[in-house]
Amino acid sequence: MEMFEYRRLYDPQAVLLLTPDGVGRTYAELAERVECLAIELYRRGVRQGDVVGLYLGNEPNWVVAVLACWRCGCTFAACGSVSPTAEAERRFAVVQPRLVLTYEGAELGSSWPVVALTSEGDVLDAGGAQPSTGDVPLDPVDLDPSDMAAIFFTSGTVGEAKATLHTHDRLVGNARATAAAYAGTANFRPRVRPAERPPSVSFSPFGHLAAVGRLIFRIYVGRSLLIVPRFDVSVLSQLAKRYPLDTLQLAPAMVHALAYTPEAIDLGSLRYVTSGTAPLPVATRNAFEERYGVPVLQAYGSTEGAVTARERYDDVRAGRRGPGSVGRVDEDCPVRIVDPKGKDVALGQDGEIIGRPDLSRTSRYFAAGGESSLPVDPEGWYHTGDVGHFDENGILYITGRIKEMFVVGGFNVFPAEIEDALRASPLVSDAVVVSVADDRLGEVPVAGIVWRETTCRSSAFERSIAQLATELREQLAPYKVPRHWLTLTAVPLNGNGKVDRKEVASIAAVNITKEPS
Numbered sequence: 058m059e060m061f062e063y064r065r066l067y068d069p070q071a072v073l074l075l076t077p078d079g080v081g082r083t084y085a086e087l088a089e090r091v092e093c094l095a096i097e098l099y100r101r102g103v104r105q106g107d108v109v110g111l112y113l114g115n116e117p118n119w120v121v122a123v124l125a126c127w128r129c130g131c132t133f134a135a136c137g138s139v140s141p142t143a144e145a146e147r148r149f150a151v152v153q154p155r156l157v158l159t160y161e162g163a164e165l166g167s168s169w170p171v172v173a174l175t176s177e178g179d180v181l182d183a184g185g186a187q188p189s190t191g192d193v194p195l196d197p198v199d200l201d202p203s204d205m206a207a208i209f210f211t212s213g214t215v216g217e218a219k220a221t222l223h224t225h226d227r228l229v230g231n232a233r234a235t236a237a238a239y240a241g242t243a244n245f246r247p248r249v250r251p252a253e254r255p256p257s258v259s260f261s262p263f264g265h266l267a268a269v270g271r272l273i274f275r276i277y278v279g280r281s282l283l284i285v286p287r288f289d290v291s292v293l294s295q296l297a298k299r300y301p302l303d304t305l306q307l308a309p310a311m312v313h314a315l316a317y318t319p320e321a322i323d324l325g326s327l328r329y330v331t332s333g334t335a336p337l338p339v340a341t342r343n344a345f346e347e348r349y350g351v352p353v354l355q356a357y358g359s360t361e362g363a364v365t366a367r368e369r370y371d372d373v374r375a376g377r378r379g380p381g382s383v384g385r386v387d388e389d390c391p392v393r394i395v396d397p398k399g400k401d402v403a404l405g406q407d408g409e410i411i412g413r414p415d416l417s418r419t420s421r422y423f424a425a426g427g428e429s430s431l432p433v434d435p436e437g438w439y440h441t442g443d444v445g446h447f448d449e450n451g452i453l454y455i456t457g458r459i460k461e462m463f464v465v466g467g468f469n470v471f472p473a474e475i476e477d478a479l480r481a482s483p484l485v486s487d488a489v490v491v492s493v494a495d496d497r498l499g500e501v502p503v504a505g506i507v508w509r510e511t512t513c514r515s516s517a518f519e520r521s522i523a524q525l526a527t528e529l530r531e532q533l534a535p536y537k538v539p540r541h542w543l544t545l546t547a548v549p550l551n552g553n554g555k556v557d558r559k560e561v562a563s564i565a566a567v568n569i570t571k572e573p574s
Contacts (some may be wrong), residue, residue, distance in 0.1 A: 058127040058200060060229075060276045061088075064249065071249040073276065074120055075256050075283040077292060079299070082117060082177075087124070090178045094125035094158075096195055097180045101170065103155050105130030105198055108208065110154035111263070112145045112163060113174070114138040115286040119263040120272060121178025122158050127206065127225075130198035131155075134208040134220070137264025138163070148210050151220045202226035209266045223266075231270055231365070232277040234387050238367040239304075239331070239354075249279035255300040255326075256281040260288040260311060267333060271306060290314055294322045301326040309337040310550060312353060316344040317486055317509075327351045329370055333358070339380040340480035341487075357383035357443075357455060365390065366453045380477065381445070381454040390414050392453070393438070394446055402446070407456055410445050411438040444471065461558065463492035463500045465536040472558075475502060475539065478532045484509055484525055489548045491562045493541065493569070503565045504539035507547060541569040 064071065065084040072081035103109060109126050111133050113119040126133040134152045136145045138160060146166055149157060156170040161181055165171055173181040206225040237243035257275055259282055261268035268284075275282040283300075285292060288311050296302065303326055307315070312332055315322065327349065332342075333356035342353045352373045358365035368384030386392045393401055394408040402408040413433075433439050444457040457471030464470070472490035479488035487507040492500040508521065522542050529538045543565060549557040 058124065058225075060245065060273075061091075061124055064276060064279070067247075068249045068279070071279075072252070072256075072281045074117055075281055076117065077283070077285055077296065081281070087121060090121045091124040091128055092195070094121055094174075094178060094180060095128035097172065098125060098129050098131070098156075099195055101156055101172070103129050103131055107131040107155040108134055108152050110134045110136065110145075110149045110152070110157035110169065112136050112138060112142075112149075112157055112159040112165060113263050114160060115260075115263055115268075115284050116160070116176040117284070118158075118160065118174045118176055118178040119268075120284075122174065123207075123269060123272070125178075127200065128195070128198065130200060130204070132205045132208060132222070134210075135264050135269065136210065137262045137268075139262050140264065142166075148220065152208055200225060202229075207266075207269060209269075210264070228270070228273050229277070230389070232274040234365065234389075235270075235274050235367070236278055238369050238384075239329075245277055246279040254280060255302050256283040258283045258285060258293070258296060258300075258302060258305060260285050260307065262287075267306070288314070290318045290320055290322070294320060297322060297324055297326075303328050305330045307332055309341065310548075312337060312345050313341045313487060316341055316348060324349050324351070329354050329373075331356060331367075338480045339477050355383045357453065366392075372450075372452065377450045377452055379448070379452075379454065381456055381473075382448075382452050383445075383455055384453065385451055386412075386453055399434075405446055405448060407444050407446050409459060410441045410443045410453070410455075412441065413437050414439060463502075465492075465500055465502065466498040468534070468536050470502060470537055472502075475504070475529075475533065475537055478529055479504060479506065479525070481532075482525055482528050484521055487545075487548050489545070489556055489558070489561050490539065491558050491565055493562075493565055495540070498536075501540040502537065503541040503543065503561075503569065505543040505545045505548065505561050505564070507545050541565065543568060 061084070064073070065088045069085035070083050073084050073087060074082040098109065109131050111119060111122050113122060114137065123133055134149060134154055136148050142163065142165055146168065149169065154169055156172060157165060158172050158174055159165060161173045161175065163173070175181060202225050204225055205222045206228055207223045208220050209223065211219045211221060233243050257271065257280060259268060259271045261271060272282055283296070302324070305327065307330055309332055312330065329351055330345070330353045332353050337353065337355055345353055354368040354370065354373055356367045366384045366386045368378060368382065372378060372384065390412045392410060392412045394406070395411055396402050396408050442459045443455055444459060445453060445455045447453055457473045461472050462469055475490045476488050479485050485506055486509040489505045491503050493503050495501040526538060549560040551557040
């Protein structure tokens with residue numbers, strides 16, 4: 058919040074926020090809306106240390122709401138409107154907010170007071186009038202870096218989503234680390250960048266740590282942020298014509314869409330793309346880089362924030378990368394690669410990634426019975442459940458996830474390895490692998506395929522499957538080759554943009570096509 062106030066004081070007419078229609082909102086304009094909303098929160102009993110739920114979409118109102126919460130000294134709990142209202146209710150039930158800010162027309166239950174906002178962040182009250190900043194005096198709030206700033210919910214890819222708390226210090230520390238990796242200097246920029254510099258485009262849906270992280274980073278480095286309600290190739294194409302975009306932050310599904318879209322898009326001004334929130338398939342990264350001629354820099358972390366790594370532009374340009382690489386680990390979180398017994402593995406050997414975060418700065422879980430620390434072992438190591446290794450240059454590689462692993466006839470199988478091999482085929486646009494029970498082998502792989510050509514889905518389906526299986530046998534051990542096949546129009550994603558393996562497994566259970574013998 059101090060960074061925002063600093064910008065408002067020294068660069069009040071600089072544009073912080075844009076929307077696809079080209080309309081900009083300056084620091085001064087946003088600050089007035091923030092103050093009005095903070096006053097409304099105070100009127101309704103919100104005080105320093107309280108939790109306020111935010112059920113909002115990708116519109117300017119979430120930026121105003123986040124800053125207003127911090128102006129009051131309270132913590133916001135973020136649930137994007139991409140999640141159904143029933144899921145939002147379950148998530149807010151864990152954190153018990155004082156009230157919930159939402160968009161006009163949202164049909165939330167009556168468990169908490171609800172305040173509706175316009176898309177710009179103005180309060181929709183009975184009279185339709187926006188509160189005046191002079192109506193109720195609101196004293197400055199003294200925030201400590203260790204105070205809780207935000208609550209985000211894990212994606213719930215395995216089990217129920219968890220609520221994780223993040224301090225102000227942690228959020229600013231993430232911006233500082235990102236600046237060190239991508240912006241050339243880790244220092245806060247005292248003045249905003251020139252107005253002719255292009256904005257950063259954010260497609261990350263509100264509710265993601267990434268969305269708020271990008272807002273904080275842009276305030277930190279003094280550049281504007283353009284938020285888009287929903288990713289669309291055509292929208293990005295139009296934005297690229299209007300602005301000389303130099304960087305893009307994209308989820309893997311967005312990188313895939315751009316890599317294979319039939320639409321001609323000019324991204325000639327790009328220097329690099331960053332990708333996070335989920336693993337980026339090697340074939341997708343290669344296809345994008347070959348088509349647009351710019352590197353895709355990957356990042357790795359979790360909502361808990363226990364381990365974070367970033368590919369650095371200089372490393373990628375120098376060729377210090379490979380399939381599955383996610384860059385160098387941040388200095389404030391030591392990382393080890395261990396076997397199932399907790400012993401360090403040899404350099405280059407796969408094992409579980411564990412990190413030892415500074416527990417005074419990292420996130421904590423929030424449960425109905427109160428806060429609980431991030432679960433660590435007796436020596437302070439957090440077990441991520443991800444599988445990977447380091448190379449001789451200190452670059453971290455992600456190769457799978459323990460909880461996604463299944464066992465075929467006694468052999469461990471990681472879906473990511475099979476998926477990468479499938480995507481390398483000229484027949485395949487995208488793929489996902491899950492397992493189903495098998496009487497003889499215990500479990501066997503099932504491949505859901507998004508075919509590149511429509512002919513593969515019709516009369517030539519059986520031949521396409523046979524050809525694909527032959528290709529895989531040349532790359533993988535026999536037990537890793539899928540025994541069953543599904544045709545998908547798209548790989549299903551959950552509300553956080555990650556592959557919804559539960560949905561794929563449900564489809565597989567009722568609709569399996571066997572590989573031709």
